[in-house]
Amino acid sequence: MKLSFILNGATVRLDAEPDRRAVDLLREELGALDVKEGCGTGECGACSVLVDGVQKLSCLMLAAQLEGRTVVTAAGLGTAEKPHPVQRAFAEHGAVQCGFCTPGMAVAAAGLLAENPAPAREDIRRAVSGNLCRCTGYVKIIDAVEAAARELAARKGKTEDAR
Template identity: 70%
Template sequence: MRLSFILNGHQVVLETAPDRRAIDLLREDVTHEDLLGFDLVCHDHRALEVKEGCGTGECGACSILVDGVHRLACLMLAAQLEGREVVTAAGLGTQADPHPLQRAFAEHGAVQCGYCTPGMVVAAAALLEQNPAPTRAEIRQGLSGNLCRCTGYVKIVDAVQAVAKDFAGEDSAEEPGAPCAENEGERP
């Protein structure tokens, strides 16, 4: 099928199988040659920041925004992107001009191996869009579909909370690093 959608602000048109997974398409296929007038222009918009962790919707590493909604690229098919607007972590900000969340993740040491980070940042952006002043518990809820196996979440929550405070302009939540219920793991 001929697929047309917007990826991080760029109009993308390409030929694909309709049942190609969105994650594979975004990571591998979004490079194309365009005939602009008489010039053959090569566009490479491959979104390698969209990571595949589990491939079954349980880890959140492939989190993307589709028309502003937090979705998982491993559980979408190419045909479902038709006419939609997709934003990945690279679309939120760049190295030169990072999103406040990306800056906060770096400043708070919320990045270790980095594999979960693009998905985490997308999930956090979706959360703050809906709830600009979340409590710490609401941040944990909002990120509960994104697994990190390095940092233990405290610094990630700290980073999101710092940005939320900047947005809200005041203290919106409890003490950072409060020890209670910090681990999402087994219930007692």
């Protein structure tokens, strides 16, 4: 089928098998190697992407389900020059060890902060509860998301002061 959707801000058009898994399409056709496949059964969260702003599992989506959607992967959250607060906080707070869960974690965290900019620690724990990490023990990850929320609040304060 002819498929068209927005990936990390750019419109992509390609021919795809409609039943191709979204994770395979993103990685193998579109080079989005930041999208990781862990379990392939929806239990680890490593393949998480934001679809229209909502965290979804690309291992349990088919290519046809991306048609007309806006997809953001971890790499689309920010750039090395202008990182998303979540990306900066993960680096600064030691929230990354082997790194395999990190893109999915960052996507889950960014999805949470878009919906709830001032989450309690328990909200953060719940928000990343679909993402497995076998290295960090989660504490540093939750610290990082808290720090990212603080940075977002500070930025928002500055924008409002400037007005």
